Amino acid sequence: MKRLNLGLPRLYFRFYVAILVILLLFSLAVRQVWSRSGGPLERSNVTLSHVMQNVLAPPDAPREQQQAALENVAKGLNAHMTLYTRDWKTLAVVGDQIPARHWRQRGITGPPPESFVRLPDGRKLLSSEPLGFTRPKAMLNNALLLLAVGIGIAAFPLVRGLTRRIERLQHGVESLGAGDLKARVQVEGNDEVARLALSFNRAADQIEQLVGAHKTLLANASHELRTPLARIRLALELIKDGVDPKRRAGLEQDIAELNELLDEILLASRLGAVVDDTEFEELDLLALAAEECARYDDAVLDGESAVMQGDPRLLRRLLRNLLENAHRHGRPPANVRIGSAERMAVLTVWDDGPGIPETEFERVFEPFYRRRNTRDNSGAGLGLALVRQIARRHGGEARCVLMADGRSSFEITLPLAAKRRAD
Known part of the structure; x- marks a missing residue:
């Protein structure tokens, strides 16, 4: 049985993408709120910069005063601190100097900065001990990114596990539909x-x-x-x-x-029955038709060789039912023509009678349906139903079609053998 393919992404992929989109929207919403109102981390850094400016000496004070003020700030903190001007010139140092741009260059000795405070007057204070939150917006963005990545990684096995159970259930349904009546699925979980x-x-x-x-x-x-x-x-x-x-x-x-x-x-x-136990073998549909037409004095066969894979016994029954239908309900002769089109063998049967009204083209294939006002009402009405069942069992179809002269004919299409298709 062929699987239905609608060109849509698989279910687990849609679930997973939905989770990622929700995370993205959540992150954008948090960033938007932060940018509009200013988060507490951002406000605390602004407050810290003003406090440090008030504690330290003015930017135009002598270096001795700058040094004394910085030592007063570092007292009891056990921290290395360096105060720079707006253009990164050293104003005061407590402990080991923290080089400017330490985090952007390699091979620089000295303690790395744990805090970077930009004062309102443009000076920069670097400290080896944390004084506040460094780059709060960057911290927020990184935290949201890590959260999204973590949830995305954790969500994938959960979503995939759920949809894998659904896929196993789908496989069981397809197996049952294909004829495996013993197909069952494993019951997992309690949902x-x-x-x-x-x-x-x-x-x-x-x-x-x-x-x-x-x-x-x-x-x-x-x-x-x-x-x-x-x-x-x-x-x-x-x-x-x-x-x-x-x-x-x-x-x-x-x-x-x-x-x-x-x-x-x-x-x-x-x-x-759903179980397909039909045994196929390579045969020539023209040869089978010749054998069946020889049973009737009023049957005329025409066409070309059509090699296919099929059950000879069932295909003989198909031909016999069509010829018997023409013999009982039509007018002689019964004409049989075999051709091929689009890698399919085409078997056409008609007689010289008026044919079947177009309104009954489908009804004649219904089991136990018998047309009235025919010259012979014998039969159980299963012959044409069997013709369609046999054709479909071979991967083909049986239908009633109009001919160029307005009469009807039975047209059976059956797949040709692989070698024949290649030719």
Whole structure:
């Protein structure tokens, strides 16, 4: 069974993208709020810069005063501090000097700065001990980025685990639809997917039981019906001299029709089963058609060789049903033509009768449907239904189409063999 492909991303991918989009929108919203109102970290840094400017000496004070003020700030902090001018000239140093641009250059000795405070007057204070929050907006952006990456990495196995269970359930449904009546899915967890898996398994159990009961019923019915039919036929043979010949012929015809009906019902049931046990072999559809047309005096065959993979017994039954339909309900001769188009063998059957009205093109393929006002109303109405079932079992189709002269014909399309397609 082919998988349905609508060109859409897989479910787990859509789930995952949805989570990432939500994270992105959340990050943008937080940044927007921060930029408009100013976060507490940003306000604390502004406050710290003003406090440091008030504690330190004015920017135009002598270096001794700058040094004394900086030592007063560093007292008890056990920190290395360096005060620079607006253009990065050294004003005062406590402990080891922290080089300017330390974090942008390599090979520079000295303690790295833990805090960078830009004073309102343009001076820069570098400290080896943290005095406040460094670049709060950058910290916020980095934190949001790390949060998004962390949630994205953690969400993927969760989303993939959920959709993988759904994919296993899909595989079970496809297996059941393809004919594996024993297909079941593993029940994992205790959520909606697990309950869906339980429901599928229960439905599969019921389908398997129903199909088994259906097969058993048909087999038993066939056996029970054939036994009395055989006794009736034997009784007719024993009392043939005491039965009116006309009545005897009618009874024999009734018995033959019942036997044919049983054969058609059993074949229709087997073809309608989901399990495909048809054995294919390479054959020439033209040769099969020639054998079947030889059974009728009024059958005309024309066409070309069409090599395909198929079940000879079923394809003979398809041809026989079409010819028998033309013999019973049409006018001789029955014409059979075999051609090919678009890597498909095309079998066309028609007769010289008026054909089938266009309104009944689909109904004639319904089981037990029989058209009225035909010259022969015998048959159970399963012949054309079997034709369509056999064609579909071979990967083809059966339909009723209009010909150029306005009459109808039966057109059967069947896949050609691979070698034939290559030619």
